[in-house]
Each structure stands twice: as structure tokens, then as C-alpha cells.
Amino acid sequence: MYDIAVIGAGIAGCSIARELSRYNVRIILIEKNSDVADGTTKANSAIVHAGYDTKPGTLKARFNAPGAQMYERLCSELDVPYKKTGSLVLAFSLDEMKTIQKLYDQGISNGVSDMEIIGKDKVLEIDSNLSDELVGALYARNAGIVSPWELAIALAENAVENGVNLLLDSEVTNIEKMNGLYRLHMEDKLVEARLVINCAGLYSDKINEMVAAPSFKILPRRGQYNVFDKSLNFVNTVIFQCPSDLGKGVLISPTIHGNTFIGPDAEDIQDRESVQTTMEGISYIWEASARSAKGLKPNAVITAFAGIRARSSTDDFVIGESKEAKGFINVAGIESPGLTAAPAIAIHVADIVKELMGGLGANADFNPARRKVLRFIELSEEDKNILIKQDPRYGRIICRCESITEGEIVDAIHRKAGARSLDGVKKRVRPGSGRCQGGFCGPKVMEILARELGIDIKDVVKNSRKSYILTGETKDKSLYEDVHDFAAASKKI
Numbered sequence: 001m002y003d004i005a006v007i008g009a010g011i012a013g014c015s016i017a018r019e020l021s022r023y024n025v026r027i028i029l030i031e032k033n034s035d036v037a038d039g040t041t042k043a044n045s046a047i048v049h050a051g052y053d054t055k056p057g058t059l060k061a062r063f064n065a066p067g068a069q070m071y072e073r074l075c076s077e078l079d080v081p082y083k084k085t086g087s088l089v090l091a092f093s094l095d096e097m098k099t100i101q102k103l104y105d106q107g108i109s110n111g112v113s114d115m116e117i118i119g120k121d122k123v124l125e126i127d128s129n130l131s132d133e134l135v136g137a138l139y140a141r142n143a144g145i146v147s148p149w150e151l152a153i154a155l156a157e158n159a160v161e162n163g164v165n166l167l168l169d170s171e172v173t174n175i176e177k178m179n180g181l182y183r184l185h186m187e188d189k190l191v192e193a194r195l196v197i198n199c200a201g202l203y204s205d206k207i208n209e210m211v212a213a214p215s216f217k218i219l220p221r222r223g224q225y226n227v228f229d230k231s232l233n234f235v236n237t238v239i240f241q242c243p244s245d246l247g248k249g250v251l252i253s254p255t256i257h258g259n260t261f262i263g264p265d266a267e268d269i270q271d272r273e274s275v276q277t278t279m280e281g282i283s284y285i286w287e288a289s290a291r292s293a294k295g296l297k298p299n300a301v302i303t304a305f306a307g308i309r310a311r312s313s314t315d316d317f318v319i320g321e322s323k324e325a326k327g328f329i330n331v332a333g334i335e336s337p338g339l340t341a342a343p344a345i346a347i348h349v350a351d352i353v354k355e356l357m358g359g360l361g362a363n364a365d366f367n368p369a370r371r372k373v374l375r376f377i378e379l380s381e382e383d384k385n386i387l388i389k390q391d392p393r394y395g396r397i398i399c400r401c402e403s404i405t406e407g408e409i410v411d412a413i414h415r416k417a418g419a420r421s422l423d424g425v426k427k428r429v430r431p432g433s434g435r436c437q438g439g440f441c442g443p444k445v446m447e448i449l450a451r452e453l454g455i456d457i458k459d460v461v462k463n464s465r466k467s468y469i470l471t472g473e474t475k476d477k478s479l480y481e482d483v484h485d486f487a488a489a490s491k492k493i
């Protein structure tokens, strides 16, 4: 029996589980996928928004700027790469400059500091590749970039280190309320808890409807992206255009690991799993980003991806105890700026839990710091040599595009909440994120996974439970037992 069951291990669920692990409560974090951060948290713009574009008075506005302010400390505690790059919202006409002024005023109401409206010359000093046609911009120095999935994984790892139980491959299919407890049914498991926190992202309306009448709907909205090779070192800051009814528009941004990307578009869709990219979507983001900057090269694109926003029919985050189900807390409709707001949402949800449970005692063993991740490429030559002498696996480069060593991959597998799949390793230490997209390193990573997990290489999966990569051997050795040439073997077939 648990005090608290958190459903969904995206950035919301992981932030909340980790925040609650500061207290003396039994917590279980339940995820239907085979890894943490496999929903919307793994496919978004990765921007820590300063907070000027959320409507004052909304929950989005309430949690955005405070969330952004918590990033520096949080990422340093958890050893997650984060960079305060600043952001620019470009204006291409005097009319758009009025929008810039509105965003600035909105930012002031939302408690955003360090913003400035600047003219064309200053904009081009900050980012010289931008269009000559721009008139000015809103410069928000507090915006930043992060790796959303690395942060969610680090939060989950730290939560587990502080006593949270993480249950993967476990889809909640039904919830019953019995004698003041919730019983969460999964295919082959049953979990009981006093409180339930619904962080199920795109499925949060379905989870809510397991205990209450529908009070909001999730309206999926897809966004597509192109990612460029690191050779295209294009912008230093996050480049937005003036927002529209469909959101913040197409942006050009650096990633925390040194790539550039463009996107997203905004397309309302029915299917909550439809993460494919389309010709229309990709063409749109190219057209739109060409307005911000010239010189983006299609031949530098290394991959495309899409993410789906869990937009709520209420047009705001849905956070709080259900009116109909005592002890059932919704953290739903967490679309943008949900990544930014997550640390502040977690503190707010912990306050709700404290109230519902009549206070919480501190977890005396809570440690906010995660064991540091050794990033080989960031070490000095001297430190690299020392490390290789201590552990020769750090001397074997597995991913040549990103310079990732065997030692880093093995560590990613053996950490708490460690990698279990090819994508799990990629999300943690990036082999397969470079120009070859795993073409060279993929098989080697599979061998390491099989060896370290003690499984057959045919059982190594790409991401989910049955996403096998190898279906069998290309040459059945038994055919060659008593014959020694291919012609004879062919006859035997």
C-alpha cells in the first residue's frame, strides 16, 4: 500500500515524484511505457520560456516564470545540462512592434525580469544570421535551453534514490475507489494508494474519467521539427516570431548539445499517438523559419520528429483535486510551457498533498544531488587519460559522431532508472543522435545492452516492450554444419 501513486513518468510526474520524495511518504510512479520520458517530454522545443507570453491570471502564467527561475539550481543539483541563452521575439513591422510591447507588458505582469525591447542593430549583434527585414525584438535574457528527457530521467533517478518506487511497462486501465483507498488496475498488477496524482499527459482526461465525470478533454495538437547537423552553428539565442492563436509559432533554436533546429507547426489531430512527420508540416516550418533567417541549409538536416501537445479544452493547465473524487489530483493539459513550469507545479502539488494528508514529515535521508554523469568529451586531455587508465571502457569510442564512450553507455544502463533499450541509451548519453543517426553505433550499443542486461541480443528492443530490432540470424549456421560451400548450402535449402 502506498500513500501516493503518481500516474505518468513525463516531466510532470517525475518532478512531482521527486519533490514528494523530500517527505516521509511511500510513493509509486507508474508509467505505461518501458522508459521514463517517452511521451510529450521526449519531443518538444526544449525551451525554458521566460514567461512573457502566457496570459496573466492563468495557471500557465502562475507557474511559468517561477518554474524558469528554478532551472539553474535544479539542473545543477541533478547534473543536467542547461544554458541561459536568452530569447528574441522578432518583429517585422511597426504593427508587430505593438505586439512586442504587449508581450513586454504581459511579462512584467507575470513577474518576468531582465527583458528589453531592442532595435534591429542590437538584434543583429546578438544573432547575425537573422533576416535583414526585421524591425526590432523583445529580448528576454532569462529564457534558456535544456534537454527535457535528460531532466525527466535525472528527476526519476533522484526520486528512486530517495525512496520512490518506479513501475515501468504498467498501463493503468481502471481505478476503483474502495474504503478511502484507490485501487489502480494494470494488466498484471494492482496498486493501492491513499492519493492519486494524474500526470498522464495525452491520456489525462481518460484517467480522470476513471474516477469522475468528464470535466475537460485533451485535444491533441501535433508539432513537427527538423534538426540540423552541428556544423550548422546558426543561432546563439532562441528565435521566435510574434505569436498567433495557434501558439508561439515556428522558432529557430540551438539545442543544449550544439545542434540547431526549426519548428514546430501546430496541427490539430485526432490520434494521440500520431507522431509521424508529413511533407506539409515540414514544408510549413521551412517557409515560416525562412522569414526569421536566410541560409538554413536543407542538406544539413539530420533528422525530423514530431511531438503532440496535450491541449486542454479549458485552454489552461488543469491542476488540483477533483471535485468529485477526494484525494485524486489532476495535473493535466500540461501543454507549453509545461516543461518550464514543471518544477513550480511540483511544489504546488506537494502543498496540495500536505493539506490533504494533514502535513508531511521530512525524509531525513533526502539527497537532492544526483551522482555526477561523466561526460568524456567535456574532460581535459589529462583527465581523459587518468579515466582511461582507471577504466579502459572510457577509452573505447562507440558513437563517433558524438564521441560517446563504452564507459558512459555502461553507466547509463546501470544507474537507477537506467536504460533498458536502444532509445533509452540514446536519451541518456546520445549515441545515435549525431549525423549517422545510429547507423554505425547502433549495433555496438545493442551488443553492450545485451551483455550488461544479461539478455540475448535478439531480445534488445528499440524502445517499447516488443519493438525488437533483430528478427533472427541472416545465415542459419545449422545449414553449414556438414557442407562447406554456399552452392551446396543453397541446394540443401
Ligand SMILES: Cc1cc2nc3c(=O)[nH]c(=O)nc-3n(C[C@H](O)[C@H](O)[C@H](O)COP(=O)(O)OP(=O)(O)OC[C@H]3O[C@@H](n4cnc5c(N)ncnc54)[C@H](O)[C@@H]3O)c2cc1C
Binding pocket: 007, 008, 009, 010, 011, 012, 013, 030, 031, 032, 033, 036, 037, 038, 039, 040, 041, 042, 043, 044, 045, 046, 047, 048, 049, 170, 171, 172, 173, 199, 200, 201, 202, 203, 204, 207, 222, 223, 224, 264, 307, 308, 309, 310, 334, 335, 336, 337, 338, 339, 340, 341
Ligand atoms: C511541439 C511541442 C513543443 C513544446 N515546446 C515546449 C517548450 O519549448 N517549453 C516548454 O516549457 N514546454 C514545451 N512543450 C510542452 C511540454 O513538452 C509538455 O508540457 C510536457 O512535456 C508535458 O509533460 P507531461 O509529464 O505532462 O506529459 P508526458 O511527457 O506526455 O508524460 C505523460 C506520461 O504518462 C504516461 N501515461 C499515459 N497514460 C498512462 C496510463 N494509463 N498508465 C500509465 N502511464 C500513462 C505516458 O506514457 C507518458 O509517459 C511543448 C510541447 C510540444 C508537443
